[in-house]
Amino acid sequence: MxxxxxxxxxxxxxxxxxxxxxxxxxxxxxxxxxxxxxxxPIRDEEVVQLSFIDANELRPRRPKSHKPIEIKPIDPTERQNVTKEITRKIHDESASKFNEVIAQAPVPVIRNASVERNMEKTEVLPDVMTMVEGLRQDEIMLSKQMSSRNAPEAGDGMSSFRQRVRGSGAAGGGLGIARMTDVVDISFPQEDQLEGNTDIGAETYSPFGDALFNIAQHILTYNQTGYADIVFVLDTSLSMQDNIQKVADALFSMTNAYDKAGLDYRLGFVEFSVRRYGEKIEIDPLTSDPMLLQRRMRSLRISGNEHALDALWKALIYLEFRPEAEKHLILVTDEPATTGWTEKNAYYQRRDWVLQESGRQNVIVHVLGYNEYFQRQLAQRTNGLWQEIPGGQRPSSVVVQGTGLPTSRSSNWKLLKSFRDIARHIARTSDANSKISDAAVEIVIVLDYSLSMAGKIAALRQGFTEFIGTIDLFALDYSIGLMLFAEAKNAVNAIDGVTVLAQPTLTDPEKFMNLLTLPMGGDEHLIDAMVEGLPKIRFRQAQRVVFIITDEPSTGNYDVDEALDVCRSLNVQVDVLGPLPAGATNRMIAEGYQLPGDDFQSLVVNQTGGIFRLMPNSLAIADANQ
Incomplete structure (x- = not known):
């Protein structure tokens, strides 16, 4: 328990x-x-803020009464003056804007008759924007009429991303003469088109533009497919330096016609020349961009000689044309067609092969070249167009001997030594003249500017640099002038006759070199140049020296004595860099002996105290065409 x-x-x-x-x-x-x-942490929405306010603040307040502003009425006379002032300022501002629009217009604006009538009826100044739009429409219309064939138009790549609108090629059955009405629109305006105003600047004209435009018309007239592959075969030897640039500049005179006619075309070119290491023939792929071809032409390297037959042979073998296109070659050269083959009868074999192969391939050959039988025959047998190249052609004697000079200083040592010798002679004769204070001297360069000198211009620039540098060593007070002489009737901006480009005031070598930029062309007449051009020189009180540079013997319409009288009257010392005179030897020239000939160059050197030096690759005889 x-x-x-x-x-x-x-x-x-x-x-x-x-x-x-x-x-x-x-x-x-x-x-x-x-x-x-x-x-x-306590969140914001759980926080309650209490504030105590006075009950009197909740009562509504009466707004304060403001005294109204008194507005004085404007006197009618004063109101009218203000209105006029505002209107005048608006008109002045509008007028200044209107003038600014006109000043910035890219093409000079010419009002037509309808605009003139409207301007006469209008008493007050019209709305500025409305007038500008009207003038722009007139400007566009007139610019289309007055545009040169050589200026690029819309579709050339100048105002659109795409270089041009390619033709559809759907005009099968031939473009024909009916289509040529569109092509004519790009030509120079007629007098009725300009309503009496035919003031067209010379700078808009180009012989090469005309020549290429003629080829374009020929191609469009006979074209049956709407397609064309066109290849330029360009001579790029030394004598063609200016011509290649002119072809490039005038290219759009041809392509504009194709674009207007809707032709589907491609362009290409083959360049050919002979250089130190051998013959050069390059083939560029065809392109649908004319601006790309133009840039490529402008960047070509010019040198050496040429073999046109070899270039045509290679073009016919390696060019790839479209199957549906018509095939065209445009040969551009200023020399006869030759070949580099050395076998017996090589020239005739190559010539016959070109004729046969062009026919077999259905190639149409147009020629802008030398006036010889083969070139004319080639154009005729292939249904092409033959035209002589603008500005003249190189004479056959020039072609055979080869008048060009290298571009490297090491290869031109003889020429440079001749320039130094003449400069030293001028310095010595100036020091010996006691009347001339501080050895002052005025030197006028008289330069042969014909086509035969085109291959020497690069070497001559080196010679002028050596010449001026040698004179500077003697601390002479000198000045230089320049006088050019040639005869080129059809060459744009070329020398035709005798032209004093500069009085004997030049002291800057760079300014002197910048004067040597004009295109060369044609022949030359030294005697005419001395008689007509030398009096135009404004000599001062100093020793007077005339330095003649040429590669041909003296010719002209005047007599030799007239030219000698001009030299004596002007008290000039004449030094010559030219071809070997008849009867003279190289030793006589080197040691300063009296020249035995009776030609102008020998006589003027002997009589005026000058010296003579030999021009490399010069002509022993004058051209027969002169």
């Missing part, structure tokens, strides 16, 4: 201990939860 009581007592104690532990854990849990909750 006693043991049972003790067991119940222990059981009660266990239950109490359990409840006490449970309460303690619950209290600890509550405290822990409260601590954790109190450390939790």
């Amino acid at each position: 006693l043991g049972f009581r003790f067991r119940n007592l222990y059981r009660v104690r266990d239950i109490n201990a359990f409840f006490i532990s449970l309460c303690l854990h619950l209290i600890a849990f509550i405290i822990t939860g409260f601590v954790l909750y109190s450390q939790k």
Whole structure:
């Protein structure tokens, strides 16, 4: 019984201990939860801000009364003056804008008759924007009429991203003469088109542009497919330096005609020349971008001689034309067609092969070249167009002998020595003249600017640099003038006759070199240049020296004695860099002996106290065409 009581007592104690532990854990849990909750950050939306305001502030307030501004009435006379002033300012501003628009117009604007009538009827200044739009329409119309054949038009890549609009080639059955009415629109305007205004600047005319335009007309007239592949075969020898640039400049006179007629065309070129390491013939792939071809032409390297027959042969073998396109070659050269083959009868064999192969492949050959039988025959037999190259052609004697000079200084040592010898002679004669204070001297360069000198211009620039440098060593008080002479009837911007580019006042070598940029062309007559040009020189009180540079004997319409009289009357010393005179030897020239000839160059050197030096690669006899 006693043991049972003790067991119940222990059981009660266990239950109490359990409840006490449970309460303690619950209290600890509550405290822990409260601590954790109190450390939790309070969010903004749970925060309430209270502010106390005065009840009087809630009452509406009366707006303050403002005294109205008194506006004085404007006197009618004053109002009229203000209106006139505002109107005058608006008109002045409009007029200045109108004048500014006209000044910035890219093409001179000529009002037609309808615009003139409207301007006469209008007493007040019209709306500026309306007048500008009208003038722009007239300007566009006139610019289309007066645009040169050589100027790029829309579609050439000048005003559009695409270089040109390719023709569809859908004009099968021939573009024909009927389509040529569209091509004629890009030619020079007739008098009735300009309403009496035919004042067209000379700079817009280009013989090369006319020649290429004629070829374009010929191609469009006889085209039967609407497609054409046209390849220029370009002579890149030294004598063609200026001509290549002119062909590039006038390229759009041809492509504009194709674009207007809707011809689908591609262009390419073959360049050919003979250089130190051998013959060079390069074929460029055909392109539909005329501007790309133009840039490529302008970057061509010019040097050496040429063999046109070899270039035509290679073009006929390696060029790849489109099957549906008509095939055209345009030969551009200023020399007879030759070949580099050395076998017996090689020239005739290569010539006959070119004629036969062009006929077999149906290739039409147009020639802008030399007036010889083969080139005329080639164009005639292939139904092409032959034209003589503008600016004259190199005479056959020039072609055979090769009148060009190297471009490296080491190869031109003889020429440079001749320039130094003449400079030393001028310095010695100036020092010996006691009447001239401080050895003052005026030097006039009389330069042959004919086509035969084209291959020498780079070497002559080196010679002029050597000449001026040698004179500077003697501390001379000198000045230089320049007179050019040639006869180029059909060459744009070329010398035709005698031209005094600079009086003997130049002292800056760079300015002198910049004058030697005009294109060369035609023949030359030295005697005529001396008689007509030398009196135009304005000499001062100093020693007078005339330095003649030519590669041909003296010719002209005047008598030799007349030219000598001009030199004596002006009291000039004449030094000559020219061809070997008849009867003279290299030893006589080197040692300064009297020249035995009776030609002008020999006589003028002997009679004026000058010296003579030999021009490399010069002509022993004058060209027969002169």
